[in-house]
Amino acid sequence: MGPADWGDVPTWIGGAGALAAGWFAYQTIKSQREQIGEQQAFIAEQTQFMDDQRQNLELERAGLRAAAEERRVSQARQIKRSFDTWGGHGDDVYGPTGYSAWRVEVRNNSADPVHDVTVKFGESYTPASARENEGFHHPDGGRRSVPVELIPAGHTVVFESPHWEEATVDNNRPVLLFTDAAGVRWRHDSYGKLEEVPADGAS
Template identity: 85%
Template sequence: MGPADWGDVPTWIGGAGALAAGWFAYQTIKSQRQQIGEQQAFIVEQTRFMDDQRENLELERAELRAQAEERRVSQARQIHMDFHTWGYSSEDVYGGSGYSAWRVEVGNRSDDPIHDVVVRFGETYSAASARERQGSHHPDRGQRSVPVELIPAGHTVVFESPHWEEPTVDNNRPALLFTDDGGVRWRHDSYGKLEEVPADGAS
């Protein structure tokens, strides 16, 4: 056996070192890719979780807003307005067309009072008189000043319009305005539409 070929040993060592370096670099890149993949998966999962949380919060907020809105309009929806016209025709007696007036009953069917109650007719006229229906047997027959400052829970107040000739009545349909116990001003027209009156709106 002859002496070792030391001329090939450095070459062998260099090749082994290059192979080890390559293997190390490969493992490093593989590990980094694995870490990046795990981070990306974590980010995707966190993003999905945050989207779910955001959606749940939005649903909860929408539900809370709906509940708050329902509470806000709950009393107003329990205020009822019933109305009809009444009067007589004097054509045969006096040669005129007679007169008519609106009779409007405002019933507070809620558990709280309503305030500053006004019934208007058309754009110009307010109620000529008001009386509490439950007070018809009292000495003052339940008469109330207009506008009515307060209608307690469970009470009904009857408003009457001025007296007009019959053709004028339909042009001056009634509308109810009142403030609920939470301080919100409402308008209820003769077609059943209920709407909030803006704070700076005329009442």
């Protein structure tokens, strides 16, 4: 048996070159994978950052909208109204009869005036009279035409309905209508619901 054949020098050089090339390719792929991983992590961080920013902007916008809405309805909420019924008896061709009417007190607790103020009773009845609650200070007793053109800050106006039979007065419950200082028309019903009147004026 002779000595082992380890090949010639060119074969060794070729094998070493192939090994080096393989090692270099492996390192290149490894480096590329690390770079891709870093890029993916960076993209994920940026995506999360942008998502956080978007959520923050949405919260800020929601807060601004809520603040704007609060400012929009602030004056309307300060227009206070109270109401009750009062009645008496009169005579007609059939003898003594009972009657009843609504008395609605509207007070402007805001810092600005309100305009075009009236009360609607039932579907279509308008007030029989309106006067300033501080009417004794006025020569005319504080009487005002309806709708009341303006109620200044801190003032109160009392509206009275027509007279009805006591049995039917509740069918004509009062609804307050007014325009705030910003020109928005509001409706406040006898159950406490405050809402903006549509632009077409339906109420």
